[in-house]
Amino acid sequence: MQLNLRYLTLGTTDGTLIALGIVTATRGLASLHLTLAAAVAGVLSSALSNAFGAYIAESVIADQELTEYARHLMVPSLSATRIGRASQSRTYAYTATMALFVLVGAMVPLLPIALLGSGIFARALVVVASLVTLFCLGAYAGVRIKKNVFTMGLRTSLVGMIVWGLAWAIGEVLAGA
Numbered sequence: 001m002q003l004n005l006r007y008l009t010l011g012t013t014d015g016t017l018i019a020l021g022i023v024t025a026t027r028g029l030a031s032l033h034l035t036l037a038a039a040v041a042g043v044l045s046s047a048l049s050n051a052f053g054a055y056i057a058e059s060v061i062a063d064q065e066l067t068e069y070a071r072h073l074m075v076p077s078l079s080a081t082r083i084g085r086a087s088q089s090r091t092y093a094y095t096a097t098m099a100l101f102v103l104v105g106a107m108v109p110l111l112p113i114a115l116l117g118s119g120i121f122a123r124a125l126v127v128v129a130s131l132v133t134l135f136c137l138g139a140y141a142g143v144r145i146k147k148n149v150f151t152m153g154l155r156t157s158l159v160g161m162i163v164w165g166l167a168w169a170i171g172e173v174l175a176g177a
Helices: 005-025 032-073 082-116 120-145 149-176
Strands: none
Touching: 005 032, 005 082, 005 120, 005 149, 032 082, 082 120, 120 149
16 A cells, blocks of 8 residues: 555644644743653644544545445445455554654654753754754655645745744743743
């Protein structure tokens, strides 16, 4: 089964942006342990939420397709057939892909902080690694859909810059409160 670009992109982007936002917003507000705990809790919640959403969406689409195929074949159901089982397997694979890539994306901003602490170098590395990851993800999508690779990469990393800026501003406001 070919890797689903939709869930790779959604999951990796979501995991990277959530962890980047939490790590950025909590700088100077919380201990390293609290920052990591908040980030891990946020990322796990997102992975489960996204997996559940992917499962529901894929299940509905698969059920609609199987119902339509069964109608054309003039049979009551295809769920117990090889086609039905393959459809269910695809739904499970997409669900797992979504959750896995949220976790993979989150590793980009979390690893520098976990390994190097919360110093300025680690936090700068978080931002740079996140933006590079997002750029590469957008560029990969550009290659897959035959669009301008640089433009797609830049557009994706721009979202990361926006999240970083908003999280930084939130951290500043909360630090002054």
